[in-house]
Amino acid sequence: MDASRRQPFVRGVRRPRGCVPTQIPAHIPVQIFRGGGESSSSRERASLPAAERLDGEVRPEHGASSGVIRGAAVLPVLASERQPPSGCSAQGEGRLPRRDSARGLPPAQAPRPRAGPTPAGADQGAGGHWEPPPRRAPRDAAPAALRSRGHSECLLPSLTGDITQKGYEKKRSKLIGAYLPQPPTLPPERRAPVTPASSTRYHRRRSSGSRDERYRSDVHTEAVQAALAKHKERKMAVPMPSKRRSLVVQTSMDAYTPPDTSSGSEDEGSVQGDSQGTPTSSQGSINMEHWISQAIHGSTTSTTSSSSTQSGGSGAAHRLADVMAQTHIENHSAPPDVTTYTSEHPIQVERPQGSTTSRTAPKYGNAELMETGDGVPVSSRVSAKIQQLVNTLKRPKRPPLREFFVDDFEELLEVQQPDPNQPKPEGAQMLAMRGEQLGVVTNWPPSLEAALQRWGTISPKAPCLTTMDTNGKPLYILTYGKLWTRSMKVAYNILHKLGTKQEPMVRPGDRVALVFPNNDPAASMVAFYGCLLAEVVPVPIEVPLTRKDAGSQQIGFLLGSCGVTVALTSDACHKGLPKSPTGEIPQFKGWPKLLWFVTESKHLSKPPRDWFPHIKDANNDTAYIEYKTCKDGSVLGVTVTRIALLTHCQALTQACGYTEAETIVNVLDFKKDVGLWHGILTSVMNMMHVISIPYSLMKVNPLSWIQKVCQYKAKVACVKSRDMHWALVAHRDQRDINLSSLRMLIVADGANPWSISSCDAFLNVFQSKGLRQEVICPCASSPEALTVAIRRPTDDSNQPPGRGVLSMHGLTYGVIRVDSEEKLSVLTVQDVGLVMPGAIMCSVKPDGIPQLCRTDEIGELCVCAIATGTSYYGLSGMTKNTFEVFPVTSSGAPVSEYPFVRTGLLGFIGPGGLVFVVGKMDGLMVVSGRRHNADDIVATALAVEPMKFVYRGRIAVFSVTVLHDERIVIVAEQRPDSTEEDSFQWMSRVLQAIDSIHQVGVYCLALVPANTLPKTPLGGIHLSETKQLFLEGSLHPCNVLMCPHTCVTNLPKPRQKQPEIGPASVMVGNLVSGKRIAQASGRDLGQIEDNDQARKVTAGNGDEFLFLSEVLQWRAQTTPDHVLYTLLNCRGTIASSLTCVQLHKRAEKIAVMLMERGHLQDGDHVALVYPPGIDLIAAFYGCLYAGCVPITVRPPHPQNIATTLPTVKMIVEVSRSACLMTTQLICKLLRSREAAAAVDVRAWPPILDTDDLPKKRPAQIYKPSNPDTLAYLDFSVSTTGMLAGVKMSHAATSAFCRSIKLQCELYPSREVAICLDPYCGLGFVLWCLCSVYSGHQSILIPPSELETNPALWLLAVSQYKVRDTFCSYSVMELCTKGLGSQTESLKARGLDLSRVRTCVVVAEERPRIALTQSFSKLFKDLGLHPRAVSTSFGCRVNLAICLQVGGTSGPDPTTVYVDMRALRHDRVRLVERGSPHSLPLMESGKILPGVRIIIANPETKGPLGDSHLGEIWVHSAHNASGYFTIYGDESLQSDHFSSRLSFGDTQTVWARTGYLGFLRRTELTDANGERHDALYVVGALDEAMELRGMRYHPIDIETSVIRAHKSVTECAVFTWTNLLVVVVELDGSEQEALDLVPLVTNVVLEEHYLVVGVVVVVDIGVIPINSRGEKQRMHLRDGFLADQLDPIYVAYNM
DSSP states (O other): OOGGGSOOOSOSSOOOTTOOOOOOOTTOOOOEEEOOTTSOTTOOTTSSOHHHHTTTTSOBOTTOSSOOBOSSOHHHHHHTOOOOOGGGOSTTSSOOOOOOOTTOOOTTTOOOOOSSOOOTTTTTOTTSOOOOOOTTOOGGGSOHHIIIIIHHHHHGGGGSSOOOHHHHHHHHHHHHHTTSOOOOOOOGGGOOOOOHHHHOHHHHHHHTTOOOGGGOOHHHHHHHHHHHHHHHHSOOOOOOOEEOGGGOSSOGGGSOOSSOGGGTOSOTTOOOOOTTSOOOSHHHHHHHHHHHHHHHTTOSSSSSSSOOSOOOOOSOHHHHHHHHHHSOOOSSSOOSOOSOOOOOOOOOOOOOOSOSSSOOOOOOTTOTTOBOTTSOBGGGOHHHHHHHHHHHHHSOOSSOOOOOOBOSSOBOOOOOOOOTTOOOOOSOBOOOEEOOOOOOOTTOOSSHHHHHHHHHHHOTTSEEEEEEOTTSOEEEEEEHHHHHHHHHHHHHHHHHSSBOSSSBSOOTTOEEEEEOOTTOHHHHHHHHHHHHHHTOEEEEEOOOOSTTOTTHHHHHHHHHHTTOOEEEEOHHHHHHSOOOTTSOOOOOTTOOOOEEEEOOGGGSOOOOTTOOOOOOOOOSSEEEEEEEEOTTSOEEEEEEEHHHHHHHHHHHHHHHTOOTTOEEEEOSOTTSHHHHIIIIIIHHHTTOEEEEOOHHHHHHOTTHHHHHHHHHTOSEEEEOHHHHHHHHHHGGGOSOOOOTTOSEEEETTTTSTTHHHHHHHHHHHHGGGTOOGGGEEEEEEETTTEEEEEOOOOSOTTSOOEEEEEEHHHHHTTBOOBOOTTOOOEEEEEBOOEEOTTOEEEEEOSSSSOBBOBTTBOEEEEEEOSSSOOEETTOHHHHHHHHSBOOBOTTSOBSOSSOBEEEEEEEEEOGGGOEEEEEEGGGEEEETTEEEEHHHHHHHHHTSSHHHHEEEEEEEEEEEEETTEEEEEEEEEEOTTOOHHHHHHHHHHHHHHHHHHHOOOEEEEEEEETTOSOBOTTSSBOHHHHHHHHHHTOOOOSEEEEOHHHHOOOOOOOOOOOOOOOHHHHHHHHHHTTOOBOEEEOOOHHHHHHHHHHHHHHHOOSTTOSSHHHHHHHHHHHSTTOEEEEEEOTTSSEEEEEEHHHHHHHHHHHHHHHHHTSOOOTTOEEEEEOOSSHHHHHHHHHHHHHTOEEEEEOOOOGGGHHHHHHHHHHHHHHTTEEEEEEOHHHHHHHTSHHHHHHSOGGGOOOEEETTSOOSOOOSSOOOOSOTTSEEEEEEEEOTTSOEEEEEEEHHHHHHHHHHHHHHHTOOTTOEEEEESOTTSHHHHIIIIIHHHHHOOEEEEOOGGGGGTOTTHHHHHHHHTTOSEEEEOHHHHHHHHHHSTTOHHHHHHTTOOOTTOOEEEEOOSSSOOHHHHHHHHHHTGGGTOOGGGEEEEEOOSSSSOSEEOOTTSSSOOOOEEEEEHHHHHTTBOOBOOTTOTTEEEEEOOOOBOTTEEEEEEOTTTOOBOBTTBOEEEEEEETTOOOOEEOSSOOHHHHHHHHSBOOSSSSOSSOBEEEEEEEEEEEEEEEOTTSOEEEEEEEEEETTTOEEETTEEEOHHHHHHHHHHHOTTEEEEEEEEETTEEEEEEEEOSOGGGHHHHHHHHHHHHHHHHOOOEEEEEEEOTTOSOBOTTSOBOHHHHHHHHHTTOSOOSEEEEOO
16 A cells, blocks of 8 residues: 555545535534536545645645644635546546555556656656655655646646547656656567557456446545555454365466556556566666555555465565566465565575466565475464464454453343443434425326326327337337327236136236336336226336246245236247246246236237226326335335326426426336336326336447437436446547436436445546536435435536535444544535425434434434325335334424335435435444444445456445344455455455444455356345355355454453352352252162172172182183174174183183293283274183283274374383284284384284184183282273273272173173274273173174164164163264165164163263264164163273163153353253253263262362262272373372362262263152262363353354254364364365355354354364264364364464
8 A cells, every 4th residue: 555545634525616615504513515617516525645635735744644734724725626637537536647656556556558668867867866765655755846846737738628548648657757767668579559448447447347336436445545554554464264276266376467457457647667577677676666565555464375474575676576577477466465574585486497387486484495285385384374363363352342240140241332432413403304395287197197198199109218229229119109009908908808707817906017128118118007007006027037036036925915916028028938848937936826918919909999998087096016125135015006106207397397208318227216207107297208228238338328318319317326337437439429418317326325426427527528517416216205305407507516524433323423534434425406396304213213313313214295105015014114104303292294204215404405315224234333334335345456356346245143233244256367365365455444444343254256146137236135145154155254353342251260269168058058069879889789699699690709700710610601792794694602611711722822922921911902803802801811911902994004003003002011912814914014104013012813822721810819900901092182091900890890780780691782892991891891790692793894784783683682782972873874764674674673671872971962862763663762772971080980771770861951151150050941052961871889979179179069060070999090101190190080079078089080060869769769860971171161261062062063054064173272163074065165154153153152263164074083983172183283184164263
């Protein structure tokens, strides 16, 4: 952003020469400027930088950023301004092209000059020597001679007649050239050819996709640039999102040239070098440097790439020039940011090898020549970006957080407190404004049909309507005679030829749809008048192009509610409608069934001679219904009565001074609004001739309407500001334009404040072609109130239009304030004329009671007149609120006895009764209590480098409600050739501009590819449809930037950790309040044992043995042939089985092998690396027989050795295994070449292959001397990614087996199906130990086999008639997903689950209710009892704490609903199911016998009451005895395995589970009659995230995110540097990835009051899951930070 842009504003409007401010009543703080004289009244103030505007006399202070002006007063200076030459309009608005300081021009304005000789003396400048200016050249940098001389000389031509653009440029370059660095001369072959296209700026702007005309305003563009300049000082490092290459349309540096004119840059006259040549002289390179430093243009990204380092580039200009010479660069992308010349490092460049197109990557900062594989500079690594984001977010937020109130449980969202300094209206109460009397002219017809009859019979040859084809040739002339006869014919046919004589389809008063294309106004006009004559009600609508057209469905609902059964259409349109194969027109989505009736004369019967339509005076019957699309996309029908129709035509005739036989050119849609009122209705009343220009012709030839005005000497034209802008774009091609015949140019969208710039620019350009200033007549209209106000055409050219320059800040509070000097944010509004004849107007407060506004307050304009709509068809409630409003004064007295109609326009009535409109109610967005208008935001966004970026200005702004406030969303189409850097740069600058000018944050900025937003029939953007797509996640943007951190300011207050209340006080407090201490226990093992003594002899159940090895020997003697284990293969057949004696003998042989071949001593550790099966069990007991300590290890995956083998190696090393036992197959795998690549295979301990066993028995079987010695080690990786081994003693192992035996009632006659991994935890115990201890038969199903046959487990359960089965969540999920659609075929195969009494899910986490419920529901049809599915809970310190077995003594597991917000504060509050923020929790199972539980505070170790969330502590005989580590971390050991409470029962030794949960005493009773205590596990303490002082559990956030969009299959969250990172797996096309970002951010904000920092979208299967089906979030985090995920998209939320 160059210095010329950073200019203070003096006031927002430029007053032309010789004008004095009008006298305004003192209490109205609006400044209305009047233009005057022959000069352009409507040029906006501030179009030139201030130093030029002030004619060289009044200068801002050096470096002043606000308008501190020294010297002369401002107004006289303004008055002395001259008018620039009409040809030299810059930015299409008739202002001088800026002279820029020597720093050159920003890319948006810098064109390439014509190749050719350099102006004389340009090389030396004034004194023969040119000094480069300082980098931040102040405005005064241009020599004074240039300022004074240049300004006056540049203005000279305007006094001496017109000067051509080319001549002007020549003159200007002569004057200014001396002060600019000399451009390098071009080699002749690279000279740009001067074609007409390249010489016409307007033409070019169009081809490059012109920005939206409605919003063009130079003042505003300048304000935006000035605002952005302010941001330049404070750099804001915004990390760029990361995209997978397949998502990036075009890589960054591929399209890149220094600024040239093809970017649609505006200032042609600058003499800046074409920097594509390789500059040799130092001047050339400095020039280049200026360009580079401006390419960034004060952007706040620290570098334009994703790099977080500052890029180098000291004063070494040649190097930069070299970079540019070597890389063929096109414009619209920014090079590395060299605006900060701090680093010493030059930019490194690799020279392209051979091919010139190869992309050279400039290196950023210190990351010289270091790139990751895909060419991303190293510094763009994720961790660097996150750091960048953190640094950015550390900057204080602008809105200060106000006081919050935190109730005990509730997190109250902050209520926005009104700003004490906000401006308040101070004026007196306004008075209702009366329009002039509606004059009664004698020859006015009594009704419109009467007028038609009169002209049709008196002057049938008079032309009524001329239509054009797409070449601009008259296609057809409809005379009044033809209109009359054809309308009669249509009327007759509607009434008499539809249906039967007895049952006509259409009766007078019925509604009929008019479906005519935009290029056929004649047929539509005939049909419209035919309906009026037949007294049926026409409903003109758009032609439905497809069955699913944007908005067409809503139109269908309107037709349905109006009871439309007949649609009139033209032949061509009827042929073009989509047809079914039978030729029928299909029913459109949402439409009623219609009879399509073609109105061409040849299809109609002639009415009989004696038939005549009944023409009566206008009355209160409905004349027609005009459709209106609301903010939410719904379509309403506004009914207009016949009297309102006639009165409106009369009022328009009087206001516009229409006379008979005038010619009027109409570019507008003739189906509704101004186009219908002037071009179809009022024209017929006055026998005028309408020249109708279809939209399709305007697209081909934007000048067509001006040509028709000239050709037909038209007196009136009806256009929109868009049409004026298009004419500007194309007018250079025309010579013979003469607009002197026009007495009135009606600007239909004059109510849009941004139309003013098109009006001004149009006037500036066409004033020389005979256009008079007073001809431009903006009008304001609305579907409900019809024409609200219109500027009258005057003959007095000295009566210039009114102007107001309002402070946008004031407007957000609904207050009118003249802009104060230092403000950048102004809205310049023009009046839309006076109130209509015969109407009364007032403005009322937009919400609440319709109370009159004060004079300096913005309100909704309301109109009381006959000529308005009367209702929304069929909607009495909405009608009452809109059409029957009775405004009241502050004392409550009604203003009038007649009702007013709300117009939906926001504005005020200024001095002299002039009406000003500042926006629409539909575009209103109320953010934190301040009102912003969507149009204003659009204008600001488009003013940021407009020509370069937004495709054809297609941009949509709307608000979505998130967390109880409206949030602004901007969606724009980007130019097809824009690069990633462009988009990101543009986005970050739009944010700054909107923040500076509107002081409001943008919540989401999304860019979509060109031409992809839903369109309205006339090519505009369908706003509600766009919003709908955004909210449902089907917008498919190509770039998204969310800024929740900056704009969500109503989050609850972060929780302050209170100084902990002592545990004693907590306990006393609980006792006092009657809460019991949260503790519970399972049945007592002691009592049960006594009862077992009697059974011991008879059943011989093994309980008397202390060691499992003894139990196995005893079983081998007593029941040698009893089958203990049956292993199934993937086909469901028995792969192998083991009886008691087979297992015993096999174990003996393994023991011999360990002693003889392995030379192991008792107590040595042995790693068992086996697939799930029988070998593993035999090897385990072999180790016990030999006195060794077994460690079960999952074997490496043959297809994935590189990642799975290191884990095996690690366990073997950490467990200090002296030997490794395995099968022959795995033995080979461990020594293979692939294994050698992953680990050091020479470091394996001795490997024993158990496929080849010795034949002899051991001399004796080892018996441990002490039950507390180590039985086995249990190693597993926790969910937090820690590898931990726990020590299980013989005593604990036996106690564990006994506890499970009692809980599950296991006896030798029972069969249990186990589908679990046998390597750790309860899975290992059930697989290897329980059958030997209890004697029951275990049917073993390896979970890996389910991948090939998902039904394997359930078929086995059914086939073996199993009552109890155990599985993991991953198995359950596999069945739910894999068998969901196969239940019928499984039933046919005889699958029956009705015998299943218990299906236990073995887990170390909170029960997954959704999964267990869907599993139960899915297999209910196959006989599965819903109560059968339950869960267990275990952890590292105690492998099974709870285990629910159905049917045994004890109640069913219960589910409670707790308040998620209370849970974040570690409180448990039960709520009703379905209440907001409720979270269902299922009891984790019944506490095992011999287990005691207490809930303790993890910090103070004090016992907690029932209602508190705390850590679950467990005391039990089967607790593990400690961690097995090589580090010997004693403190951790004692803390986890032998903790004591700090108060209360301080003697008992507890193990800390590391899980948070709570106990709740239920109303249910246990078998022994005691009340049942239910344990609810909430989540792991290690995984809980502390955010904003509250505790969040990842699973809760993940559940919300998975619900947010159908394509999210899995989600994992973690925190990094206090940022919440959300990783989602996408099941869909990569194009959907960016849709997820806003949805994920919204749902987490809404449900958890958290702002997501980073959203990462990855492929399915990226989130790592362990064998128990638990997410490994920490592994995921490490992978993300090390850039290993290959994400589809990473969004960094601001």
